[in-house]
Amino acid sequence: MTDRYDVILVGAGHNGLVCAAYLAKAGRKVLVLDASDSPGGAAATREFAPGYSVSSCAQWLHQLHPRVCRDLELERHGLAWAARDIASISLDAGGQHLELLGASVEGPGVSAEDQQAYRTFHGRTARYVKLLARVFESRPPRLVESNLADRITLLKLGLGLKLLGRDDMSDLMRIVLTNMYDLMEEHFDSPQLKALLSFNSVLGSSMGPRTPNTVFGYLYQRLGEAFGHTGVSQVKGGMGALGEALAASARARGVTLRLGSRVASIDMFNGRAGGVTLASGEQLGAAVVVSNADPVTTFEQLVGYRNMETGMARRVSHVRCSGAAAKLHLALDGLPGFTGLDKAQLGQRLVIAPDMNYIERAFNAVKYGEYSASPAMDISIPTLHDPTGAPAGGHVLSAIVQFAPAEPAGGWEAASAPGGETHRQHFTRLVLDQLERYAPGIREQVVASQLLTPSDLEREYGMKGGHWHHGELALDQVLMMRPFPGASQYASGLDGLYLCGAGAHPGGGVMGLAGSNAAREIIRRGAAA
Amino acid sequence: MKANSDETMMLRTPFHSRVAAACELNDWGTWKGYTTPRSYTDVELEYFAIRSTTGVFDLSPMNKYRITGPDAEAYLNRMVTRDVSKIRVGRVGYTVWCNDAGQVMDDGTIFHLGENDYRLCAFARAVDWMHWSALGFDVQIVDESDEVAALAVQGPTSCATLLAMGLTGLEELKPFGLASFPFEGETLTVSRTGFTGDLGYELWIVPDKAELLWDRLFAAGKPHIIKPFGSDALDLARIEAGFLQAGVDFVPAESAVRNGRSRSPYELGLEWLVDMDKPVFNGRKALQRERAEGSRYRFAMLDVDGNKPAQHSFILKDGKKVGTVTSAAWCPTAKSNVAFAQLEMPHGAVGEKLVAEIYYQRELQWTRVLAPCTVIAAPVFNPPRRRAVPPGQF
Numbered sequence: 001m002t003d004r005y006d007v008i009l010v011g012a013g014h015n016g017l018v019c020a021a022y023l024a025k026a027g028r029k030v031l032v033l034d035a036s037d038s039p040g041g042a043a044a045t046r047e048f049a050p051g052y053s054v055s056s057c058a059q060w061l062h063q064l065h066p067r068v069c070r071d072l073e074l075e076r077h078g079l080a081w082a083a084r085d086i087a088s089i090s091l092d093a094g095g096q097h098l099e100l101l102g103a104s105v106e107g108p109g110v111s112a113e114d115q116q117a118y119r120t121f122h123g124r125t126a127r128y129v130k131l132l133a134r135v136f137e138s139r140p141p142r143l144v145e146s147n148l149a150d151r152i153t154l155l156k157l158g159l160g161l162k163l164l165g166r167d168d169m170s171d172l173m174r175i176v177l178t179n180m181y182d183l184m185e186e187h188f189d190s191p192q193l194k195a196l197l198s199f200n201s202v203l204g205s206s207m208g209p210r211t212p213n214t215v216f217g218y219l220y221q222r223l224g225e226a227f228g229h230t231g232v233s234q235v236k237g238g239m240g241a242l243g244e245a246l247a248a249s250a251r252a253r254g255v256t257l258r259l260g261s262r263v264a265s266i267d268m269f270n271g272r273a274g275g276v277t278l279a280s281g282e283q284l285g286a287a288v289v290v291s292n293a294d295p296v297t298t299f300e301q302l303v304g305y306r307n308m309e310t311g312m313a314r315r316v317s318h319v320r321c322s323g324a325a326a327k328l329h330l331a332l333d334g335l336p337g338f339t340g341l342d343k344a345q346l347g348q349r350l351v352i353a354p355d356m357n358y359i360e361r362a363f364n365a366v367k368y369g370e371y372s373a374s375p376a377m378d379i380s381i382p383t384l385h386d387p388t389g390a391p392a393g394g395h396v397l398s399a400i401v402q403f404a405p406a407e408p409a410g411g412w413e414a415a416s417a418p419g420g421e422t423h424r425q426h427f428t429r430l431v432l433d434q435l436e437r438y439a440p441g442i443r444e445q446v447v448a449s450q451l452l453t454p455s456d457l458e459r460e461y462g463m464k465g466g467h468w469h470h471g472e473l474a475l476d477q478v479l480m481m482r483p484f485p486g487a488s489q490y491a492s493g494l495d496g497l498y499l500c501g502a503g504a505h506p507g508g509g510v511m512g513l514a515g516s517n518a519a520r521e522i523i524r525r526g527a528a529a
Numbered sequence: 530m531k532a533n534s535d536e537t538m539m540l541r542t543p544f545h546s547r548v549a550a551a552c553e554l555n556d557w558g559t560w561k562g563y564t565t566p567r568s569y570t571d572v573e574l575e576y577f578a579i580r581s582t583t584g585v586f587d588l589s590p591m592n593k594y595r596i597t598g599p600d601a602e603a604y605l606n607r608m609v610t611r612d613v614s615k616i617r618v619g620r621v622g623y624t625v626w627c628n629d630a631g632q633v634m635d636d637g638t639i640f641h642l643g644e645n646d647y648r649l650c651a652f653a654r655a656v657d658w659m660h661w662s663a664l665g666f667d668v669q670i671v672d673e674s675d676e677v678a679a680l681a682v683q684g685p686t687s688c689a690t691l692l693a694m695g696l697t698g699l700e701e702l703k704p705f706g707l708a709s710f711p712f713e714g715e716t717l718t719v720s721r722t723g724f725t726g727d728l729g730y731e732l733w734i735v736p737d738k739a740e741l742l743w744d745r746l747f748a749a750g751k752p753h754i755i756k757p758f759g760s761d762a763l764d765l766a767r768i769e770a771g772f773l774q775a776g777v778d779f780v781p782a783e784s785a786v787r788n789g790r791s792r793s794p795y796e797l798g799l800e801w802l803v804d805m806d807k808p809v810f811n812g813r814k815a816l817q818r819e820r821a822e823g824s825r826y827r828f829a830m831l832d833v834d835g836n837k838p839a840q841h842s843f844i845l846k847d848g849k850k851v852g853t854v855t856s857a858a859w860c861p862t863a864k865s866n867v868a869f870a871q872l873e874m875p876h877g878a879v880g881e882k883l884v885a886e887i888y889y890q891r892e893l894q895w896t897r898v899l900a901p902c903t904v905i906a907a908p909v910f911n912p913p914r915r916r917a918v919p920p921g922q923f
């Protein structure tokens with residue numbers, strides 16, 4: 001051990017880098033290690049075909065916390081927007097699209113009643129989102145024996161609820177435990193509108209519109225509004241550019257960043273985390289270890305169940321983290337034509353989820369370890385706003401595709417799909433079939449394609465199960481129960497080890513709050529950390 | 530061990546035919562679903578068999594778990610509080626185990642049967658906890674409670690009885706030692722262990738040979754005045770010897786429903802079983818905190834004035850309640866009136882004078898006595914024969 005660090009961070013995902021930068025700013029000597037060759041974790045840009053590159057995991061920036069952006073001077077370090085205030089368009093095969101941005105919803109299929117109902121609904125839920133945002137901006141309170149800071153957070157939550165007023169409060173209490181399907185049926189007529197909002201609620205999770213917790217998921221996906229975002233935005237150079245900006249900011253604050261360095265284990269010394277061993281065998285010591293890797297990877301693989309007590313091992317083994325979102329990247333030789341969309345509209349967020357039952361059926365498959373025959377999709381054509389991602393004249397289509405299991409029976413490469421195709425080929429074809437319905441002729445434009453299944457995402461980005469949130473975002477796995485009871489407030493339950501990634505409070509999405517809250521908690525604990 | 534469904538739902542141990550024949554009082558109790566005698570003939574006579582000759586107790590209902598595999602030792606070391614690496618092959622160790630909150634789940638014995646081969650005997654069912662604890666360890670865990678029948682053979686003439694049965698060389702077995710002998714084509718495992726504080730052994734055998742073992746044992750023991758004893762006599766003996774009983778002197782942590790009702794090893798006077806030098810074991814973190822912040826309770830053995838057992842008594846200090854009695858008995862051999870108590874800290878230091886508020890009844894008349902009592906340092910019964918190798922001839 002040559003250099004001894006105050007803090008070693010496992011993972012240079014956006015949360016890891018945010019955490020590192022804040023810690024370094026507070027004077028800590030910080031080393032960040034990542035298995036990958038580029039910073040940012042799932043905030044990444046990769047070349048997937050010669051000359052074609054794409055935001056290979058997360059594609060929309062819509063939750064990044066402005067405080068993080070400001071404190072770490074990300075724009076000074078290179079973060080730039082290719083497009084902002086992007087609307088969501090729910091596609092219709094016949095061209096009767098629906099467009100949604102903020103409180104407004106437009107489209108031939110939307111009645112004036114629905115528009116009014118949506119405005120009201122949006123306004124009311126915006127207040128709930130604001131309340132959640134306030135709770136998410138600090139560490140979660142503890143389940144029991146809360147101290148003053150925790151009481152204040154609880155108070156904020158309680159007071160926040162109170163300030164909502166009696167009607168809102170009872171409404172929130174009522175809906176937060178219900179499901180989107182029922183909530184949508186209660187408010188709207190337009191199948192497209194109901195489906196678009198439902199789709200947002202299940203993004204990244206293994207849930208259908210009728211699954212409990214989806215209302216919470218919906219509010220969560222709207223958090224960005226409370227942080228000042230409207231719609232979604234696209235980062236210039238792809239999400240990887242955010243990773244680079246964060247890395248530059250962290251370095252400027254004195255953080256040492258070592259990429260291409262896989263951590264094999266987090267090492268415990270007499271019951272306390274005190275360093276890591278790299279896959280190369282190199283050992284590094286630190287007073288505190290912080291993991292940006294997901295909780296299951298952190299505890300099961302890096303710490304090892306043998307190094308923790310039974311109750312904790314058991315809780316880790318019960319964390320639900322089966323991802324069900326896949327990613328499809330298409331390299332196109334020209335701009336695709338979507339029925340009824342003009343060029344400006346093509347640059348928006350395009351969603352294929354015509355009605356709620358469509359999503360529910362797509363979800364049914366994954367319950368049984370199968371992929372959807374007709375998947376729902378969240379599509380971007382980033383090259384419209386940022387042509388650097390494709391050769392001249394070419395375009396990239398990138399889609400979050402739901403739902404797909406980690407592994408279908410026999411695995412993705414098993415040639416057991418109809419027609420002797422592999423599951424991977426078959427699923428790709430099914431996705432293209434859907435796209436073809438909305439963008440006739442697109443199949444002929446495809447030069448190359450890449451399908452990233454949840455297991456590919458797990459392999460590529462080290463996130464267990466390929467899960468968007470590093471662990472399902474459900475009411476039993478949020479706040480003081482995130483990632484599991486006994487490990488909360490960014491402390492892991494093991495001395496000297498902290499969590500700072502999406503698996504910690506508040507959850508996933510490119511937001512930076514888990515990282516900045518964790519840093520604040522470690523700084524607050526001072527020498528006792 | 531099958532339930533005999535036409536008569537009763539109760540399970541029967543492999544010795545049942547012999548136990549039932551000897552159980553003159555038909556005073557049956559239940560032990561983990563098995564029908565077992567509280568007493569056979571007379572509790573006092575049974576107790577005196579343990580202390581003066583040989584007593585036999587059917588402990589087949591005890592939960593027995595076999596742990597094998599390359600990680601067997603590491604697994605047990607993470608699960609229990611003491612250092613298992615110090616229990617050599619052929620030895621038995623007494624231990625407790627805790628949950629993550631450092632609260633005692635159970636106590637029991639670990640038999641180190643061979644390389645990577647252990648048996649854990651436990652009061653409470655623990656198969657779920659044992660499997661959860663196996664996450665990350667290369668071990669196999671088998672519940673062999675029904676595959677092993679067991680008898681405790683306890684008392685001053687127990688060694689002579691077993692030697693007469695043909696267990697040659699048994700006199701050389703040290704306390705907490707293990708030996709095995711051929712028995713009718715099977716292996717009879719003998720450990721020098723027991724729950725009476727006396728010279729004594731425990732015999733472990735396949736259920737098929739249980740009745741034959743009983744018959745041989747009683748034939749060999751006849752000249753040594755052998756007698757079966759039930760749980761009432763055992764209770765008397767173990768209180769005299771200072772042994773805690775799970776479910777009586779503490780609530781197994783995972784079955785405690787109410788907050789604060791479970792106890793840590795420190796609160797049960799079992800700190801000698803906790804090895805804080807082990808980097809990880811269940812409860813370590815919480816116990817470290819307890820050591821720094823202090824315990825809530827202290828276990829105390831009390832010598833109570835008079836001869837009225839202080840059953841269920843409140844313990845008072847200056848008229849104020851500071852604890853309760855969990856086990857109590859007038860101990861015939863030691864001739865002392867012993868009580869185990871849970872006292873609120875800081876009470877319970879050796880030598881402290883307290884008062885037991887005892888209620889007793891004679892011919893429907895309830896009487897209350899305030900009996901002075903003193904915290905004592907050690908059990909009242911601890912004879913040299915318990916440890917002697919070879920044990921003397923009695």
Ligand SMILES: Cc1cc2nc3c(=O)[nH]c(=O)nc-3n(C[C@H](O)[C@H](O)[C@H](O)COP(=O)(O)OP(=O)(O)OC[C@H]3O[C@@H](n4cnc5c(N)ncnc54)[C@H](O)[C@@H]3O)c2cc1C
Binds near residue numbers: 041
């Ligand atoms: C398909 C998909 C689409 C998504 N789309 C969006 C979107 O459009 N918008 C949005 O906001 N969010 C999106 N998300 C969610 C978002 O990407 C994540 O929640 C977020 O990026 C998590 O950031 P993080 O820093 O907490 O963790 P990560 O980005 O996962 O970072 C963890 C880091 O730890 C490293 N690591 C793990 N193990 C080791 C090890 N042993 N040694 C060294 N390093 C290790 C990894 O390499 C990785 O860099 C999407 C997620 C998925 C799966």
